[in-house]
Amino acid sequence: MRLYLINPSNPLVSIVKLKESPWNRYRVWQPLGLMVLAGLTPREWEVTIVDENLGATDYPSMPRPDLVGITAFTSQANRAYEVAAHFRRLGVPVVMGGIHASMCTDEAMARVDSVVTGEAEGIWPEVLEDARQGSLKRLYEGGFAEITDVPFARHDLLPAGYAMGAIQTSRGCPLNCSFCSVTAFNGARYRQRPIVDVVREFRSIREKRVLVVDDNLIGTRPEHIARAKDLFRAMAQADLRKEWVAQATISFADDEELLTLAAKAGCRGVFIGFESPEPEGLLDVGRKFSLLKGRDFRVSVRRIQRHNILVAGSFIIGFDTDEPGIGKRIADLAKQYAVDALNVLFLTPLPGTRLWDQMKSEDRIAVDRFPEDWKYYTLTYPVARYKHLPLDSAIEEMTSCSREFYSTPRILRRVCSSLWQRRKPLISLAVNLSYRGNIRLDCKAYADFKCQWGNRDR
Ligand code: B12
Numbered sequence: 001m002r003l004y005l006i007n008p009s010n011p012l013v014s015i016v017k018l019k020e021s022p023w024n025r026y027r028v029w030q031p032l033g034l035m036v037l038a039g040l041t042p043r044e045w046e047v048t049i050v051d052e053n054l055g056a057t058d059y060p061s062m063p064r065p066d067l068v069g070i071t072a073f074t075s076q077a078n079r080a081y082e083v084a085a086h087f088r089r090l091g092v093p094v095v096m097g098g099i100h101a102s103m104c105t106d107e108a109m110a111r112v113d114s115v116v117t118g119e120a121e122g123i124w125p126e127v128l129e130d131a132r133q134g135s136l137k138r139l140y141e142g143g144f145a146e147i148t149d150v151p152f153a154r155h156d157l158l159p160a161g162y163a164m165g166a167i168q169t170s171r172g173c174p175l176n177c178s179f180c181s182v183t184a185f186n187g188a189r190y191r192q193r194p195i196v197d198v199v200r201e202f203r204s205i206r207e208k209r210v211l212v213v214d215d216n217l218i219g220t221r222p223e224h225i226a227r228a229k230d231l232f233r234a235m236a237q238a239d240l241r242k243e244w245v246a247q248a249t250i251s252f253a254d255d256e257e258l259l260t261l262a263a264k265a266g267c268r269g270v271f272i273g274f275e276s277p278e279p280e281g282l283l284d285v286g287r288k289f290s291l292l293k294g295r296d297f298r299v300s301v302r303r304i305q306r307h308n309i310l311v312a313g314s315f316i317i318g319f320d321t322d323e324p325g326i327g328k329r330i331a332d333l334a335k336q337y338a339v340d341a342l343n344v345l346f347l348t349p350l351p352g353t354r355l356w357d358q359m360k361s362e363d364r365i366a367v368d369r370f371p372e373d374w375k376y377y378t379l380t381y382p383v384a385r386y387k388h389l390p391l392d393s394a395i396e397e398m399t400s401c402s403r404e405f406y407s408t409p410r411i412l413r414r415v416c417s418s419l420w421q422r423r424k425p426l427i428s429l430a431v432n433l434s435y436r437g438n439i440r441l442d443c444k445a446y447a448d449f450k451c452q453w454g455n456r457d458r
């Protein structure tokens with residue numbers, strides 16, 4: 001039995017534009033969900049993972065599969081449906097799973113043979129058995145998996161050429177920020193994989209550099225931090241010789257021992273969501289926890305960097321508190337915090353989130369011809385009606401922010417400072433050049449977007 005597991009590509013996502021900006025090569029990430037699914041698949045199935053982000057795929061030239069499984073974030077949904085249509089025309093049954101199919105189940109069910117919602121660990125073997133017997137059900141509900149059931153991802157199935165491997169050590173997040181899908185999809189309970197499993201799986205990754213995909217590697221409670229420390233100790237002891245990056249909250253900076261152990265275990269970079277310079281903006285989206293009284297973000301960032309760990313900060317434009325000038329404000333603040341890289345996104349109502357419900361009820365979802373319009377839900381397009389930022393001004397704020405932060409003198413200053421502080425200047429340079437290269441691509445994308453959407457009532 002031949003199974004294709006497909007990661008559809010959205011050409012509007014700038015990091016997949018490898019020809020236009022070669023630096024993006026360092027930012028094409030592995031489709032871990034499909035690798036996990038492959039790990040759950042009995043060996044009598046011959047599994048191929050097709051990652052469209054690596055380049056155009058010539059499906060007609062490939063052998064006909066017995067079953068196709070497609071994953072999709074919301075931004076990949078259109079392409080997922082195109083690929084599904086291709087295989088269904090050939091009479092090959094198509095199963096779709098992942099976050100979009102879980103949040104927009106009816107939409108997906110109308111376009112594929114079978115939908116799996118939620119986490120697949122508890123249900124995928126049954127789906128495969130039904131497919132083998134030609135009796136696929138229309139809907140399977142995976143719910144939340146037992147964390148001990150998460151199998152080792154099949155790292156061996158992907159071709160070489162990714163800059164980084166990928167691994168997951170925990171699922172779920174109790175913080176439930178209004179714009180984020182994680183609590184709705186993976187639940188509010190923070191579940192941690194057994195440390196021995198994580199260390200063993202780490203060993204099976206061939207890439208030297210690894211993305212730890214956890215939404216918050218250190219969790220929220222003292223016992224989570226204690227587990228993170230144990231994990232880092234075990235990783236250091238196992239002498240994995242990997243360098244990895246992860247996502248965490250700014251609380252990562254609050255514990256010197258945690259930072260020391262993380263660095264010893266190979267941590268070289270951390271993505272931190274600052275989200276908004278305005279306390280009201282943070283309260284708006286439910287991020288009270290970022291407002292620790294008396295926190296000096298500059299000091300927190302520096303404390304992390306002192307351990308030879310790069311800090312990438314992320315902010316959002318489009319909160320009700322954001323007014324013209326917000327772009328420059330964010331760029332200045334990011335400079336003041338001295339983050340090594342800055343990622344700014346538009347506030348985007350993703351289906352299944354509290355923000356979606358709110359914006360829908362206020363008729364503020366501007367780009368709404370679904371499923372075609374899902375391709376704009378990359379967080380890099382202003383798809384909603386923002387209170388004080390009409391379309392043009394939202395785009396202007398985003399562009400001015402990137403231009404300011406990624407200007408040549410500022411990049412040079414950052415790279416020199418990481419050189420001076422002995423913190424991976426080459427990586428800092430590659431990351432900065434990748435972001436800078438994408439400004440030009442983004443401007444072109446915004447011009448096309450405005451042509452399409454400028455005339456709409458916003
Ligand atoms: C790593 C990651 C990335 C990587 C992508 C790596 C990749 N190709 O998978 C990068 C950095 C590139 C990325 C980019 C983006 N991401 Co992202 N990302 C994540 C993150 C942190 C982890 C994903 C992961 O690997 N999980 C681990 C695996 C094991 O879980 P899984 O993929 O969910 O798979 C399980 C189930 O879903 C199911 N399943 C999945 N696929 C299938 C298929 C079938 C057939 C079946 C049966 C089951 C099944 O089974 C798996 C095992 O249980 C998630 C947060 C999260 N917790 O999900 C956000 C998340 C998925 N990203 C999100 C977003 C918005 C984006 C971007 C649009 C914007 C951005 N700039 O971040 C882009 C879009 C890229 C694109 N190509 O379109 C949102 C998606 C929300 C939505 N409704 O789409 C999430 C949920 C974060 C959030 N804050 O809400 N992301």
Ligand code: SF4
Nearest residue numbers: 173175176177180215
């Ligand atoms: S944004 Fe981060 S902290 Fe907030 S709910 Fe999502 S994963 Fe949790």
